[in-house]
Amino acid sequence: MVNATGRLAPSPSGRLHIGHARTFLVAYWRARSQGAPVVLRIEDLDAGRCSPEHVDGVLEDLQWLGLEWDGPWRLQSDGLQAIRARAHALLERGLAYPCVCTRKEVALAQSAPHGDEGPRYPGTCRGRYASMETARAASGREPALRLVVPPGPIEFVDQLHGARAIDVQAQVGDFPLLTRAGEPSYQLAVVVDDARDGIGEVVRGGDLLEVTARQVLLQQLLGLATPRHLHVPLVVDAQGVRLAKRSAGLTLAELRARGIAAERLVAAVAASCGMAPRRAGAPRDYVDLFRLEQLSSTPQAFDSEAVSFYPA
Amino acid sequence: MTPPAPHEPTRPRRTGAWPWLFALALVAGLVLELRLGEVPLDYGAIWSALLGESDPTTTTIARLRLWRALTIAGTGASLAVAGVLVQGVFQNPLAGPGLLGLSAGAALFAVAALIALGGAATKLDLLGADLQTGLLVVPASAFVGSMLVALVVWKLGLAGRRPSIPTTLLLGIAMNILCAGAQQFLQALALPDWEVSRSILVWSFGSFEDRSGVHALLVWLGLAVALAVVPFVGRELDLLRGGVQDARALGVDELAVSRLALLAAAASVATSTAVCGQIPFVGLIVPHLARATFGRAHRPLAFAAALCGAAFLLWCDVATRAAGWSGALPPGVLLALLGGPLFLYLLNRSRREVVAW
Numbered sequence: 043m044v045n046a047t048g049r050l051a052p053s054p055s056g057r058l059h060i061g062h063a064r065t066f067l068v069a070y071w072r073a074r075s076q077g078a079p080v081v082l083r084i085e086d087l088d089a090g091r092c093s094p095e096h097v098d099g100v101l102e103d104l105q106w107l108g109l110e111w112d113g114p115w116r117l118q119s120d121g122l123q124a125i126r127a128r129a130h131a132l133l134e135r136g137l138a139y140p141c142v143c144t145r146k147e148v149a150l151a152q153s154a155p156h157g158d159e160g161p162r163y164p165g166t167c168r169g170r171y172a173s174m175e176t177a178r179a180a181s182g183r184e185p186a187l188r189l190v191v192p193p194g195p196i197e198f199v200d201q202l203h204g205a206r207a208i209d210v211q212a213q214v215g216d217f218p219l220l221t222r223a224g225e226p227s228y229q230l231a232v233v234v235d236d237a238r239d240g241i242g243e244v245v246r247g248g249d250l251l252e253v254t255a256r257q258v259l260l261q262q263l264l265g266l267a268t269p270r271h272l273h274v275p276l277v278v279d280a281q282g283v284r285l286a287k288r289s290a291g292l293t294l295a296e297l298r299a300r301g302i303a304a305e306r307l308v309a310a311v312a313a314s315c316g317m318a319p320r321r322a323g324a325p326r327d328y329v330d331l332f333r334l335e336q337l338s339s340t341p342q343a344f345d346s347e348a349v350s351f352y353p354a
Numbered sequence: 355m356t357p358p359a360p361h362e363p364t365r366p367r368r369t370g371a372w373p374w375l376f377a378l379a380l381v382a383g384l385v386l387e388l389r390l391g392e393v394p395l396d397y398g399a400i401w402s403a404l405l406g407e408s409d410p411t412t413t414t415i416a417r418l419r420l421w422r423a424l425t426i427a428g429t430g431a432s433l434a435v436a437g438v439l440v441q442g443v444f445q446n447p448l449a450g451p452g453l454l455g456l457s458a459g460a461a462l463f464a465v466a467a468l469i470a471l472g473g474a475a476t477k478l479d480l481l482g483a484d485l486q487t488g489l490l491v492v493p494a495s496a497f498v499g500s501m502l503v504a505l506v507v508w509k510l511g512l513a514g515r516r517p518s519i520p521t522t523l524l525l526g527i528a529m530n531i532l533c534a535g536a537q538q539f540l541q542a543l544a545l546p547d548w549e550v551s552r553s554i555l556v557w558s559f560g561s562f563e564d565r566s567g568v569h570a571l572l573v574w575l576g577l578a579v580a581l582a583v584v585p586f587v588g589r590e591l592d593l594l595r596g597g598v599q600d601a602r603a604l605g606v607d608e609l610a611v612s613r614l615a616l617l618a619a620a621a622s623v624a625t626s627t628a629v630c631g632q633i634p635f636v637g638l639i640v641p642h643l644a645r646a647t648f649g650r651a652h653r654p655l656a657f658a659a660a661l662c663g664a665a666f667l668l669w670c671d672v673a674t675r676a677a678g679w680s681g682a683l684p685p686g687v688l689l690a691l692l693g694g695p696l697f698l699y700l701l702n703r704s705r706r707e708v709v710a711w
Contacts, residue, residue: 044547045471123410126410126414127414127418130410130411130414130415130418131414131415131418133392133393133411133415134391134392134393134414134415134418134419135392135563136392172393172394173393173394173395174409174411174412175412224410265553265556265561265563267550267552267553
């Protein structure tokens with residue numbers, strides 16, 4: 043028996059747009075078409091970008107779309123203690139170390155240009171301090187906690203993009219588990235929470251394909267099962283530009299304000315997943331039609347004009 | 355009229371300083387478990403962290419070490435008590451939960467449960483998280499497996515007859531082969547799902563890493579069940595050692611006694627196996643150690659074996675950690691490496707007996 047429990051994991055840093063809608067619909071269809079439950083977890087750990095009013099907005103958007111989830115939804119921040127404890131357990135096993143470097147120092151240590159990931163951490167503090175205490179005492183700073191990342195590629199399989207091998211050490215180096223403020227990194231939080239929720243299949247946006255290797259590594263070190271992965275290609279606008287959260291005109295709230303029925307958007311997304319659109323179709327009406335093989339691995343162009351062609 | 359005791363050695367032996375030495379070893383083992391680890395913490399820091407008067411990092415680490423130590427102690431004790439009970443029922447000093455297939459039965463059913471849960475072995479070790487289904491399903495399933503094997507070996511090898519050492523041991527071998535084969539079959543079926551296979555493999559080595567309070571609680575529950583049964587079967591097992599006929603004449607219901615003792619052994623083997631994987635030889639070796647120092651009467655022997663088993667497994671773990679091998683040497687592997695030679699030694703010592711078969 044395969045565990046296909048899926049999840050919807052929106053982060054409340056703004057209103058949801060068409061791209062999110064497509065990812066969440068696919069996640070929902072994928073789990074339900076395998077007869078598995080879907081849980082809703084709102085990933086609100088990034089305190090700088092997430093806010094309580096956005097939580098309400100996200101819930102409103104998901105409900106408007108007609109998505110259903112099993113059990114009560116929960117906030118990721120509710121499980122903060124368990125997530126931090128995992129980082130400390132890695133420290134105790136010698137697989138993590140305290141780091142007192144600032145962002146600036148990391149950037150300076152790295153002369154080569156770097157992408158939007160930020161610079162690769164060269165491992166300055168690795169083996170420097172035996173405990174958080176000594177790091178604090180020696181530097182006068184609150185230490186962060188970084189993972190000892192082994193060299194060499196980490197392998198995983200994506201159901202749409204095939205086998206991947208990513209050298210995490212070469213890409214980002216020893217990535218952080220806890221920030222200096224004690225906040226868990228996304229990688230750690232998502233791994234602990236997926237295990238806690240018993241997730242068997244992770245369906246999410248294609249922009250997260252590359253960082254999956256870091257999560258797979260963490261799962262292996264923590265003795266947790268790696269769920270199966272499905273990275274849904276991003277949605278681009280008519281000009282081929284990737285939808286970011288800020289892109290105006292394509293948020294679900296705006297579609298709703300313009301009187302576009304949710305069923306139209308669901309039908310448009312269903313069509314982009316190779317299903318025949320239906321009249322007045324809620325997400326649940328497409329569960330039986332969904333086939334993974336029909337899913338394209340290339341970016342999907344969408345705009346509000348296109349959406350309005352589909353039946354309501 | 356007081357019935358004559360059929361065998362004199364059942365009288366408790368004068369144990370002298372041994373219980374204190376074992377108790378001391380247990381306490382020292384627990385203290386060392388709290389002290390040893392990658393993060394250096396002195397006793398004061400550990401103490402205040404356990405009392406909840408420290409920063410979150412130290413608190414987590416101290417608690418991790420405490421749960422780990424308690425899980426190990428409980429596992430060692432459980433397996434040793436199971437060993438005493440099984441050796442008592444089969445009246446065979448070479449019997450043990452491992453040799454009779456009780457551990458293999460528990461492992462087989464645990465693996466079946468793990469596969470049914472979709473590799474959710476990993477749900478077993480969530481730190482401080484909610485109670486998960488896997489936490490109860492896996493030990494419960496392991497208990498069924500362990501119990502089934504115990505019943506088969508007992509039915510075919512013992513019921514109503516004079517226990518024969520070779521027959522019970524051969525039955526144990528057969529059960530071990532059967533369970534191992536069935537487990538490999540299940541693992542072969544699960545092989546296409548690499549993640550499920552990996553979690554089974556990791557679990558089957560046995561592990562004491564990342565234990566939570568729930569793990570410790572489960573193991574200690576199994577141990578409590580086994581120890582609670584001991585007062586009800588201890589005297590009867592002593593009498594059975596003098597021969598089934600004599601024991602019957604003294605009013606011992608050997609069916610009921612064997613059943614109860616095996617149930618208790620199965621419960622303690624199942625919980626410890628479900629939590630830590632198969633840990634061989636503790637159940638075989640430790641009862642011998644305890645018998646050599648505490649005598650043969652089952653009631654004191656079982657409690658003494660619990661003490662010795664806990665101390666023994668703690669010190670095995672302390673030694674691997676002190677040597678820096680804890681990552682590379684899972685407890686199941688260590689005990690197999692350690693237990694094999696010890697078993698050979700035991701066999702060699704009782705060679706005359708073996709030849710007499």
